[in-house]
Structures are given as structure tokens and as C-alpha cells.
Amino acid sequence: MELIKAHITNFGKLSNYEVDFKSGLNTFIHENGWGKTTLSVFIKAMFYGMEYTTSKDLEKNEKLKYAPWQGGQYGGSLEFSYKGKIYLVTRSFGPKKNDDTFELRDLKTNRPSSDFTSDLGSELFGINRETYGRSVHLVLSESPAGSTDISARLNNLVEAGDVASFDKAMLALDKKATALKAKKGKIGQLFEIQTQIDCDRESLEEIKAKEIQNEEYEKKTAALDSEIEKYKMQQQALTRELTELAKFEGKLRYEGLKKDLEEAKKGKAALEAFFNGKVPEPEVLKEIDEISASYTTLAANLKSGQMTQSEKDQYESLKNYFAGDIPSKEQIDSCLKTDGQFRLFKQQESEKKLTPAEEADYKELKQKFSDKDNKSSAAAGRSSKEKSEKGKSLLPAIFMGLGFVSLLAASLCFMQGLPLLVGALAFGLAVIFFLLGFVSGRAAKTSPEELAALIQREVEFDRYSKLQQKSKEHFDWLQAQPKMASEYETELRAFVKRFCKTDDISSIPTEIQILNEKMNKFSELEKRINSSSQNIQLQTEIKEKLLQILSQYKTEKTLDYTAQVRELHDRINDLKNADAYIRQAEAKVRDFEANPQNDVKSLASLKKPEKLNEQLKAELDSINHHVNERIALRAEYQKKMNDNNSLIEKKDDIENEIERLAVEKQEKTGQHQILLQTMDFLKRAKEELDANYSDPMKEGFAKYLAMIDAEEKAGSLSKKLVIDTDLKVCLDENGKLRESQYLSDGYKDLVNFCSRMALVDALFKDEKPPVILDDPFVNLDDEKINHALALLKQMAKEKQILYFACHKSREVK
Structure with missing residues (x-):
């Protein structure tokens, strides 16, 4: 298979990036x-998707590490060929696994393909994501450690799944063996059983100790009971002394209550003197409050309603403006109504009268058709014309005559306001007769110019008749109006000149709006002036009332009136509180005397005890403390005996459990031995299976190593480097294996690259996936780099290679 094109929408720092791939070697030097x-x-990611994890570590969370730097949709598409078909895989990635999307299209049909699922890489290459990263995707810091998936692939056992299940079987056996007995530490069922046996044996020893403890606790409990009884007798004696002391304290409390009552009565007498023996009733007090509130309100109103100098000047200006002549609402409404009628009059007149163009046309036509004589002469002309042509041809004259009659009838219909259909019908007949007359006239050799002149005259006459009718309608409309335009103008101009101080009547509503604003402001200022005068007079009257009322009481006259009224309220409240306090004091005295426990008569003979209340309570508290200590200690001994007894009762059960656990331990030990033997047998079988591909891997590794390291020592070094069944490369020094980490950085990279290429050759015999090399030669010396780059050229003849490097010195020439 081969890669063809990649488009990255957003992935890491790459955004809207597109690259085309070619067969063989593709070099990227950046x-x-x-x-x-x-x-x-x-x-x-296009082949295998991206693994989901909640880790915040970027090295462990690949999806988080390569999230778009600039935001936007996370993902892209990759075009590739496989077994004669070309596919396009498109993926997008979200914060959660369910947010990821996958689509595969066959570019030949441009329709979605079901050839592969979202597990595209595994189905294409026959290896999982981890094996892909250990083989064809070479990163400098990674080595191709073996895995069960690699072993299965190399042994062609992927379908059977036997080798692929090895790890699961070993994991299950190890889990069961570890559950019985851990390899290290004291963990497992066997250890838990032995621990329980040891614990039970310790419990038996503890039970014997508890039985001895209970005997000691019983002796201590008997001694504590004797001490508690002695302290209780001392408690009774102190309680009697406290009772006598409580009676003496009652005597002192009774004397204090009577003294409080006497002091309260003296305080009430002093408050009554403030009112000169006359406390105001609630109705009188309410009236005082109302007068005081009115005085305060008037003072505030006078202060807030005081006019500024600017307002005073404005008032004088408006006063001079109106000079006592202020229009009424009826006058203003009448003016607005007249203005509306005048505007309507002008609008209707504009619609009904002749326009300037129509007026000029009407005057010109009027000269032609101004009276009945012109009409008669025109008719006579037509008659003489008809008579002169009668000798030539009678038929054209008849048609023309009928046409004139029809045209005249149509004009009369329009002028008299008859239905339009009738006038249109008459006009249509006129046109037909004129056409017939024209046709017959030509036959009679009538001049076309004469006929056109006749038709033009009739059209002009019709136009004249319509304009004359419109002029007449305008005149009749004017005669029907109640007022002429000049009359409207006279009325409006008289109003605005009188009240608005202007001759302009073009914006009557605006002028009246300004007038209303001036009237409202003048009315507002006038009301404030009148209200201020009334408030000053009323405030003077209320002040005299307050002085007369407050003079009856001993208020602080230096205070303002509001403060004196408040002082009056305070003294009334004090007097009420004094009455309430006296009633409470009297009730307390009565309650004390009525209490049967208080023998008032015997209080006089009581003497002060030698010991104070605090001293007696302290002694009693000390004795109570001793008693409580011993009671608590006795309860503690009793609790310990009960706890010990609860354990002693389990003695038989513990002995039986020790016998049962010993049998169970023996059975579990046998199971553990069987599991260890089974795991050993499976491990040996896998090692024998893995050895099947060891030789091909060694040969491939040695081949690539020799091609890069061309020195003689390379041969000897390649013989010393060995690969085990886990694909781990080691250095054989005199029979002792050392890991490749002991090699230099250059040789580490060399070993990594050669082992990867040997693994790719072993894994993929037929369909070879593209090999991705991420700067694998950065630590090689110049000679080895040249050999490695030459090797890449040779390898590119068999497979597609994507080679990434950061310096031109490692560029393939």
C-alpha cells in the first residue's frame, strides 16, 4: 500500500496543511x-484514531498533546491506495471518545466504503496500534520491544489467536497464584489464613489474661462502693447548711425588692413635676403632634418652594408678555379648528382648479370655440361642404355627417356626466363613421388634408368642452364654501398677532404649542408665588399655637419646637415606664410574700451564716467530684469486666476456627503449587514458539547493520549483537550479555534503526505499509549517515518511506 495525499484541518501546530506523497522515498527537511x-x-491517528485517557500528562495523553493550538476542528483526512483501490479516510477528534468521527470513502465510486471499520490500521496491517508504533513508525527514543501481538504476527497465528491469548492466560494464572500467595510481601489468601490463625492464638492468650483481670476489678469495685457511701453522708450535711443560707439570702432579696419599689415611686414624682401636675391626654398629645408636623411641613415647603432669581425674572417677563390678555381654551381650540379648515380648503381647491398648463390650453381653445356663432359657422361650413360635395358623392357626406353627430353626442355625454360606457360607445361610432367616410371619400376624390382637419377640429372641441366643465365645477365649489381663503387668513392672522406676537400663519400649531408652554409656565410660577404667601401666614399662626402649648411644660426652651415636642414624648414614655416598673416591683413583693417557702415573719430573726454561699458550694462541689470520680471509675471497671466477658464467651468458637483454618491452609497450598507449575509449562512453550523467528530477525538485523557500518569492526560488532525473543538487542561480551544502553548514542540509534527494519521485513512479507522515520540518524557520524542515507534509497525501491530530518546534512541527495 502507499500514501497519496494528506490534508490536516487542525492537528497540533499544523493548520490547513496539505501534502502529496510519492512512491518510494519522501523526504521532509525542516x-x-x-x-x-x-x-x-x-x-x-488517521489509521488507528487517538486513544482516550483522563491523564493530564501530555506524554501520556496524545489527544491532549496534539490538540489544535489555534482551536477549530480537530482532525483531517488521508488518501491512500490498497490492493488496487484508492481510499480517503477522514477523522475528527473531540474531548470525549464518543465525540470522535470516522468516515472511509472509495474514491473510485466516491461513496462510503464498508471494506474496513474505524479499526482501520489493525485491519490493513494486521497489527495493533502498539505494534505499529514499535515497527513502521520509528521515533529516535523508542526501541522495538517485543509483544504478544508481534509474536503472533511473526508466527502467522493471528487468526488462530493461540499466541494472542497467551498474555491473557498467563495474566489469569498469575492473578490466581498471586491471590493465593504474592511473589513479594505478605499478601495473599495463604498469608491471610496464617494471619488469622496467629490472631486466633493471640486471642486465646488474651482471654486467659482477661479472666485474671476480672478478678482484680471485682475487688476494686467493692472498695469504691465503701468510699462512695462515706462521701454521701458529707453531702447531706452541706445541703442543710446551704438551705439555711438560702433563707438568709431570701431576706436580703425581700429587703431589696421593697427598696426598689420606694425608689421607683420617687422617680415617678419627679416626672409628674415636669408636667406641672397635668399630664396631656392621648388626644391632646395627638393634636400637639399634628400641629408640630404641620409646622415642620410648612417650613420644608417654604424652603423647597422658594423661587430663584431666575424664576422671578421669568415670571415678570411672562407677566409683561401677556399683559393680562391670556387666551382661553375655547379661543385656542377655535384657532386650531380654523387653521385645519383653511388647510383643507387650500388642499381641495388645489385639486379642483385648473393647472397652469390647463389654464393656458383652455384660453387658447376658448378663442376658437368661445360662443354659439363659432359653433354655428362651423356647422354651416360642414353643411356647405357637404352640399358642395353632394354632387360628387352623397355617400361619403352621409358617413362624415353621422361621424360628426356621434362625436358631438360623445362630447355631450362627457359634459353632462352620463355613464362612461354611453360616451365611449358614441365616440366609437364616430370613429367608425369617419373611417367609412374617409374610405368612401377617397373613392369620391375627397382631399385627405380636409378630412384630417375636420377630425382635428372635433378633437380640440372635445378637449375644450372638458376644460370648460372643470372650470365650471371649480367655480360652483367656490360658491358653495362658507368662507373664502382671505377670510380664513384674516381670522388666523388676528389671533397670532394678538396672542403670539407674530404675523406668520404658516405654522399655527407650532405657535400655539409655544403659547401653551408660556401659559403653563406662567400659571405654575403664579401658583408658587400665591402658595408661598399663604404658607408664611399659616406658619406664623401654627407657631403661636405651639408656643402656647409648650409653655405649660418644663421643656428645654433653647431647643427648637420639634425637639421640645420629642422631649415631651420622651417624658410621657418615661412616666409610663415608671408606672409599669412600680407595678412590677409591687407584684414582686406580693409574689415573695405569697410564696409559702418564704416565711416573712421569721426573716427578721435570721442571722448571717458563718460560711458564704460560694464556700459551701465549693465544698459540696469537691465532694460531688470525689463521688462522681469513684462512680465513673466503678462504671469503667464494670465496663471492662463486661468487655472481657464478651471475649471470654468466644473462647470455644476461636479454638474451633483454628482447627478449620489449618485444614484450609493445607488445601490452598496445594492449589498454589499447581498454578506455579502450569505457568512454568506455558512459559516454556511460548519460548520454544518465539525461537521460530529468532534467526530471520538476526539475519535481517545483521544485514542492515553491515550496510550502514561498513568498517571491518562492524562485522565483528554485528556478531556480538544478539536479539532475544522479546526483540531486545544485547551486546555479547565473552558470554556476558549487556543491554544496548551501554553503547554510545550513535550505536544506540544504529541498533534501533536496524532492528526496526529487520522487524518490518519479518512482519510484512507481501503488502508493506509505509515506513515513517522521524530523524533516526541524528547521532550518527558523517560516514554512517552517508551509508544510512544510501540504504534509504535502496529500501525505497521496495517500500514507501517518509523520512523526516531537521538538518540538510541528513538530507538524501
Whole structure:
């Protein structure tokens, strides 16, 4: 198969990039960072798609690493040939696996193809994505480690699936063996069984210790019970002393309640003096509040409604403008109505009167057909004409006469406003008669010029009749109007001159709008002036009322009226609170005296105890603490004995479990040995199968190595390099194998390239996929580079190669 063309919509840093491929060697020489690796990964993605993973590591998440730098649709298309057909595969990639799309078209039919599924690479090459990356897709840092898929492909066992199932079988056996006993560490069912046996044996030892502990706890519990009883007797004695102290404290509380009552009554008397013995009733207080609120509102209104100098000047200007002559609404409405009638009059007159062109035409025609004499002379002319031609031919005269009569009838129909159909019919007959007269006239040798003149005269007469009718209708309309234009103008000009101070009547609505704005502003300013005068007078009256009311009480006269009213409210509230407090104090005294526990009569004889309440409580708390400590300790001993008993009760069960686990351990150990032997047998069988392709790989590896490393030592070196069944290259030094990592960077790249090419030859015998080489010779010396590039030319004769390099020194010439 061969690649033909690639189009990258957006992939990594490449965007809207297109490249054509040719058979054999395709060389791409670009600097680092151009996108060579991106292009090679794109080709692999077109065949195998892109793996989905949630890892944020770019090296592990290929889809995240090659997401478009510039955004846009992620993907592209690749055109390739395979077994005589040309296909186009198109893929796009999204954040999730279900967002990816795949389409394959047969370019010969240009229709979707079902030859392959989205697992295109596996179906084309017979290898999975991982094997593709280990064989035909060569990157400098990767080596072609073996895999089960490679082994199956090399042994032609892909269809049978025996080798491909080896890893699964080994994994399943190893999983079961590890579940029984881990290779390292204390993990597995056998270890868990032994651990449980050891744990049970420890539990038996613990049970014996618990039985000894319980005997000690029983002795300690009996000693604690004796101490608790002694402390309880001390508690009772202290409780009696606290009772006597509580009675004395009740005496002090009773005396305090009576003192609080007396102080409250004194405070109330002081508040009553503020009101001079007359506390205002709620109705009076409400009236005071209303008067105070009115005074405050008027003061605020006077302040906010005070006119500025500019407003005062504007008021004087408007006052002089109107000079007492302000139009009423009826006058303004009448003016607007007249203006509307005048505009309608001018519009209708413009539609009905003759236009200047019609007026000029009418005057010219009027000179021709101005009176009845002209009409009679014209008729006489036609009659004499007819008589003069009667001797020549009677028939043309008859047709022409009928034509004139029909034309005259059509004109009369139009002038009298008869239906248009009648006039049109008469005019059509006239045209027919004129044509007949003309035809017969020619036979009678009548002059065409004379006939045309007659027809022209009739047409002009018809035009004259229509213009005369329109002029008459205009005159009749004027006679029917209630007013003439001059009368409308006189009325409108009188209004605007009087109220708008102008002679212009072309924009009456605008002038009236301006007039209304001036009237509204003048009315607003006048109302504010009148309202301010009224508020000043009303404020003076309210102030006198407030002074008269507040003089009855001992308010702070230096405060404003609002503050004095607020002080009055505060004192009333204080007085109410004083009454409430007195009632509460009296209730407390009554409640104390009514309480049967308070013997008021015996309170006088009570003396102060020697010990204070705090001292007695401290002693009682100390004793309670000792009691609680011992009770808690006793409960702790009891709990421990109960816990020990719960374990002691399991003694028989634990002994039985130890016997059962010993039998189970013996059975599991036998199973583990069988699993290990099975895994060993399978491993040996696979190694024997893998050895089948070892020799072809060695031969191919040695061939390519010799072609690049042409020195004599290359032969000896190639003999020292060996490949095992896992495709790992090692250096044989005196029977001791060393990994290729011990080689120089140049030889590492050489070994990597040669082993890859040997693997490709072994994997693909017939249909060979394109080989992608991503700068594989960067660490080779000049001589080896030249040999390697020559090898590429030779290889390109058998397969398509995409060779990427970042420097012209490694360009194939």
C-alpha cells in the first residue's frame, strides 16, 4: 500500500496543511519545531484514531498533546491506495471518545466504503496500534520491544489467536497464584489464613489474661462502693447548711425588692413635676403632634418652594408678555379648528382648479370655440361642404355627417356626466363613421388634408368642452364654501398677532404649542408665588399655637419646637415606664410574700451564716467530684469486666476456627503449587514458539547493520549483537550479555534503526505499509549517515518511506 495525499484541518501546530506523497522515498527537511513529529503522529491517528485517557500528562495523553493550538476542528483526512483501490479516510477528534468521527470513502465510486471499520490500521496491517508504533513508525527514543501481538504476527497465528491469548492466560494464572500467595510481601489468601490463625492464638492468650483481670476489678469495685457511701453522708450535711443560707439570702432579696419599689415611686414624682401636675391626654398629645408636623411641613415647603432669581425674572417677563390678555381654551381650540379648515380648503381647491398648463390650453381653445356663432359657422361650413360635395358623392357626406353627430353626442355625454360606457360607445361610432367616410371619400376624390382637419377640429372641441366643465365645477365649489381663503387668513392672522406676537400663519400649531408652554409656565410660577404667601401666614399662626402649648411644660426652651415636642414624648414614655416598673416591683413583693417557702415573719430573726454561699458550694462541689470520680471509675471497671466477658464467651468458637483454618491452609497450598507449575509449562512453550523467528530477525538485523557500518569492526560488532525473543538487542561480551544502553548514542540509534527494519521485513512479507522515520540518524557520524542515507534509497525501491530530518546534512541527495 502507499500514501497519496494528506490534508490536516487542525492537528497540533499544523493548520490547513496539505501534502502529496510519492512512491518510494519522501523526504521532509525542516527545522526543529516545524511539526515533523506532528505530521507523523497525524498519519498514525488517521489509521488507528487517538486513544482516550483522563491523564493530564501530555506524554501520556496524545489527544491532549496534539490538540489544535489555534482551536477549530480537530482532525483531517488521508488518501491512500490498497490492493488496487484508492481510499480517503477522514477523522475528527473531540474531548470525549464518543465525540470522535470516522468516515472511509472509495474514491473510485466516491461513496462510503464498508471494506474496513474505524479499526482501520489493525485491519490493513494486521497489527495493533502498539505494534505499529514499535515497527513502521520509528521515533529516535523508542526501541522495538517485543509483544504478544508481534509474536503472533511473526508466527502467522493471528487468526488462530493461540499466541494472542497467551498474555491473557498467563495474566489469569498469575492473578490466581498471586491471590493465593504474592511473589513479594505478605499478601495473599495463604498469608491471610496464617494471619488469622496467629490472631486466633493471640486471642486465646488474651482471654486467659482477661479472666485474671476480672478478678482484680471485682475487688476494686467493692472498695469504691465503701468510699462512695462515706462521701454521701458529707453531702447531706452541706445541703442543710446551704438551705439555711438560702433563707438568709431570701431576706436580703425581700429587703431589696421593697427598696426598689420606694425608689421607683420617687422617680415617678419627679416626672409628674415636669408636667406641672397635668399630664396631656392621648388626644391632646395627638393634636400637639399634628400641629408640630404641620409646622415642620410648612417650613420644608417654604424652603423647597422658594423661587430663584431666575424664576422671578421669568415670571415678570411672562407677566409683561401677556399683559393680562391670556387666551382661553375655547379661543385656542377655535384657532386650531380654523387653521385645519383653511388647510383643507387650500388642499381641495388645489385639486379642483385648473393647472397652469390647463389654464393656458383652455384660453387658447376658448378663442376658437368661445360662443354659439363659432359653433354655428362651423356647422354651416360642414353643411356647405357637404352640399358642395353632394354632387360628387352623397355617400361619403352621409358617413362624415353621422361621424360628426356621434362625436358631438360623445362630447355631450362627457359634459353632462352620463355613464362612461354611453360616451365611449358614441365616440366609437364616430370613429367608425369617419373611417367609412374617409374610405368612401377617397373613392369620391375627397382631399385627405380636409378630412384630417375636420377630425382635428372635433378633437380640440372635445378637449375644450372638458376644460370648460372643470372650470365650471371649480367655480360652483367656490360658491358653495362658507368662507373664502382671505377670510380664513384674516381670522388666523388676528389671533397670532394678538396672542403670539407674530404675523406668520404658516405654522399655527407650532405657535400655539409655544403659547401653551408660556401659559403653563406662567400659571405654575403664579401658583408658587400665591402658595408661598399663604404658607408664611399659616406658619406664623401654627407657631403661636405651639408656643402656647409648650409653655405649660418644663421643656428645654433653647431647643427648637420639634425637639421640645420629642422631649415631651420622651417624658410621657418615661412616666409610663415608671408606672409599669412600680407595678412590677409591687407584684414582686406580693409574689415573695405569697410564696409559702418564704416565711416573712421569721426573716427578721435570721442571722448571717458563718460560711458564704460560694464556700459551701465549693465544698459540696469537691465532694460531688470525689463521688462522681469513684462512680465513673466503678462504671469503667464494670465496663471492662463486661468487655472481657464478651471475649471470654468466644473462647470455644476461636479454638474451633483454628482447627478449620489449618485444614484450609493445607488445601490452598496445594492449589498454589499447581498454578506455579502450569505457568512454568506455558512459559516454556511460548519460548520454544518465539525461537521460530529468532534467526530471520538476526539475519535481517545483521544485514542492515553491515550496510550502514561498513568498517571491518562492524562485522565483528554485528556478531556480538544478539536479539532475544522479546526483540531486545544485547551486546555479547565473552558470554556476558549487556543491554544496548551501554553503547554510545550513535550505536544506540544504529541498533534501533536496524532492528526496526529487520522487524518490518519479518512482519510484512507481501503488502508493506509505509515506513515513517522521524530523524533516526541524528547521532550518527558523517560516514554512517552517508551509508544510512544510501540504504534509504535502496529500501525505497521496495517500500514507501517518509523520512523526516531537521538538518540538510541528513538530507538524501
